[in-house]
Amino acid sequence: MTDPRLTPLAASLPDTVPFVGPETQERAMGRPFAARLGANENVFGPSPKAIEAMRAAAAEAWMYGDPEAHELRHAIAAHHGVGPEHIRVGEGIDGLLGLLARLTIGPGDWAVTSEGGYPTFDFHVTGFGGRIERIPYDGDRVDAKGLIERAEFAGAKLVYIANPDNPMGGHHGADTILEMIDTLPEGALLVLDEAYVEFAPEGTAPEIDPTDERVIRFRTFSKAHGLAGARIGYAIGPAPLIAAFDRVRNHFGLTRMAQAGALAALQDQDWLAQVQAHVTDACARIAAIAHDNGLVPLPSATNFVAIDCGADGAFAKRVLDGLVKRGVFVRMPGVAPLNRCIRVSAGTEADLDAFAQALPEALEEARAAD
Amino acid sequence: MTDPRLTPLAASLPDTVPFVGPETQERAMGRPFAARLGANENVFGPSPKAIEAMRAAAAEAWMYGDPEAHELRHAIAAHHGVGPEHIRVGEGIDGLLGLLARLTIGPGDWAVTSEGGYPTFDFHVTGFGGRIERIPYDGDRVDAKGLIERAEFAGAKLVYIANPDNPMGGHHGADTILEMIDTLPEGALLVLDEAYVEFAPEGTAPEIDPTDERVIRFRTFSKAHGLAGARIGYAIGPAPLIAAFDRVRNHFGLTRMAQAGALAALQDQDWLAQVQAHVTDACARIAAIAHDNGLVPLPSATNFVAIDCGADGAFAKRVLDGLVKRGVFVRMPGVAPLNRCIRVSAGTEADLDAFAQALPEALEEARAAD
Numbered sequence: 094m095t096d097p098r099l100t101p102l103a104a105s106l107p108d109t110v111p112f113v114g115p116e117t118q119e120r121a122m123g124r125p126f127a128a129r130l131g132a133n134e135n136v137f138g139p140s141p142k143a144i145e146a147m148r149a150a151a152a153e154a155w156m157y158g159d160p161e162a163h164e165l166r167h168a169i170a171a172h173h174g175v176g177p178e179h180i181r182v183g184e185g186i187d188g189l190l191g192l193l194a195r196l197t198i199g200p201g202d203w204a205v206t207s208e209g210g211y212p213t214f215d216f217h218v219t220g221f222g223g224r225i226e227r228i229p230y231d232g233d234r235v236d237a238k239g240l241i242e243r244a245e246f247a248g249a250k251l252v253y254i255a256n257p258d259n260p261m262g263g264h265h266g267a268d269t270i271l272e273m274i275d276t277l278p279e280g281a282l283l284v285l286d287e288a289y290v291e292f293a294p295e296g297t298a299p300e301i302d303p304t305d306e307r308v309i310r311f312r313t314f315s316k317a318h319g320l321a322g323a324r325i326g327y328a329i330g331p332a333p334l335i336a337a338f339d340r341v342r343n344h345f346g347l348t349r350m351a352q353a354g355a356l357a358a359l360q361d362q363d364w365l366a367q368v369q370a371h372v373t374d375a376c377a378r379i380a381a382i383a384h385d386n387g388l389v390p391l392p393s394a395t396n397f398v399a400i401d402c403g404a405d406g407a408f409a410k411r412v413l414d415g416l417v418k419r420g421v422f423v424r425m426p427g428v429a430p431l432n433r434c435i436r437v438s439a440g441t442e443a444d445l446d447a448f449a450q451a452l453p454e455a456l457e458e459a460r461a462a463d
Numbered sequence: 464m465t466d467p468r469l470t471p472l473a474a475s476l477p478d479t480v481p482f483v484g485p486e487t488q489e490r491a492m493g494r495p496f497a498a499r500l501g502a503n504e505n506v507f508g509p510s511p512k513a514i515e516a517m518r519a520a521a522a523e524a525w526m527y528g529d530p531e532a533h534e535l536r537h538a539i540a541a542h543h544g545v546g547p548e549h550i551r552v553g554e555g556i557d558g559l560l561g562l563l564a565r566l567t568i569g570p571g572d573w574a575v576t577s578e579g580g581y582p583t584f585d586f587h588v589t590g591f592g593g594r595i596e597r598i599p600y601d602g603d604r605v606d607a608k609g610l611i612e613r614a615e616f617a618g619a620k621l622v623y624i625a626n627p628d629n630p631m632g633g634h635h636g637a638d639t640i641l642e643m644i645d646t647l648p649e650g651a652l653l654v655l656d657e658a659y660v661e662f663a664p665e666g667t668a669p670e671i672d673p674t675d676e677r678v679i680r681f682r683t684f685s686k687a688h689g690l691a692g693a694r695i696g697y698a699i700g701p702a703p704l705i706a707a708f709d710r711v712r713n714h715f716g717l718t719r720m721a722q723a724g725a726l727a728a729l730q731d732q733d734w735l736a737q738v739q740a741h742v743t744d745a746c747a748r749i750a751a752i753a754h755d756n757g758l759v760p761l762p763s764a765t766n767f768v769a770i771d772c773g774a775d776g777a778f779a780k781r782v783l784d785g786l787v788k789r790g791v792f793v794r795m796p797g798v799a800p801l802n803r804c805i806r807v808s809a810g811t812e813a814d815l816d817a818f819a820q821a822l823p824e825a826l827e828e829a830r831a832a833d
Binding site for chain 1: 465466467468469470471472473476477478480481482483484486487490499502504505506507508509513514517518520521522523524525526527528529530531533554555557558561565566567568569572590620650651652676685689690691692693694701703704706707709710711713714715716717718719720721724
């Protein structure tokens, strides 16, 4: 039953959600996962200084957080060498994508993204009545040129690309992104989601003039900085667009703990470097485990590895179910042909031991069901 | 300059924000406030158990919070003796009001509220293209009957009332609220903001059948539970409407710390009782300080006291400026005739010492400028 007071748009929206949390699966199973490798979280955790900053802020939780996130915003601006008028801090990239969609997408407006790409972008565009063109991947990489061509054809307002990519883990070099910007149709905005960029090779993140009105880029503290549970990310973009977020955002929506934790995390670049090294090692081990089982790991510029299970989506789903059943939380892409893969996040040694143990059994079971 | 890609609605929105944070004033003054009595925060703080729960959760901040806030949602439901399908946890009442406006208000839809009432409701309704009828207070109380009559006249979809009221601090008894519900025009929804209800006399919060489709009520952990900086509140309402929030919300928007802190706060009703006692004492002292200075404190059912400064808005503003200048952060209502008052939140003894010291000086200065 639908509430009769919903707007026609709200009434038309599906009841589906972009992701089901691992806790929901744990409740259904009646036990916790032994290894949490499905949400591309950072098992190596935030900087101890960030934890300490959040613990200190917890005692001050009776005060609202600064609605301007002034200190953090200025620190991020300084970190990137841009003015604070180009930075907007928000409740994760998810929250900021929602605000961007609200600002730019009205009923019937078009957005372009990749088929099988990050579903939360689609969720928000659809949620504001927008229409979506989805471009198939070019092999296992986002079809950057195809996105631009379709944007031109559709008269799209938003063109979304995650670089590095989720869920496949690949990346384009900065040159490709710069070429996308240069060929972007008039009136369109490139939405450059760089959630995983701290894990990518040098030369992935383009130098972009933040006054360039053709692009808004998103970064997060959820991945490399290990603060997924604090929900904080930011946008870098042209000042008039960044300013417009103030018209629609939840001004006191950022917690005090998140602001304090993010600031401390940003300032601890040594910890970040350690995390990057751990992630590199963990991804190499995931790839090795895949090889050991006769599977093909895709190259990763992120903190996860997509593993080609060598057959179709139904087969990969059986492998995934077998892993989940054995207490290893992983996810997989939602559409063919990407869904021949499962997606495994960088884990601790114990996490990957559990994965290494469960995978052969899950594979055997999946093959037996053929 | 406005970004050309904004929707016509977004382009039409003003650049104003509902509230300026005290940190912004502090930065302008170049020093922190000595007493933070302007945002109706709870200076007595959250339960030590809530702080401990948030501190423990900080170490697990690498994990996203449960997007269903399952444990907290069920605990709240049990606390109120309703099913969890009637509860929606979100990023404070502000965030939930934004989602409600998004779900129900399209361009040209009407909402009714009080003139001088909570501006964030207006911000969200306007933000989705809605139009607002504002009903003057009846003396210093919300004109409950007037709201309903105007709702009927305007064909409003939303009728907002804060009970107890902010910014004047008064309240209506449960009977008045129940009568509003019974006389609510067909197709309208009563938005009952009970942010301050834990401070109100018995008999303020009506017993409402949560299956009643005519009303949605909002509670928060920001006030009595002392968790403003954790940004967490909830809605109680009919299941179809509560379910619809899933179509538009930021699913992973609640931090792990907030969920843990709110759960612990809810479970520590002894602490809540202590806070209530402290607030009663503090409000009595604020009233006494007002009397000492020849001013009239309004009766309060909240954690703040509106003080009638005895003249017009310009005078009260000078009093407020004098307090702010002396390091005492207070706020005041935005429109006449409410703006003859300043609004002072319950503070610690030290806070109220600072207020008691600053007020006579601020008054003298304000009178001298006449």
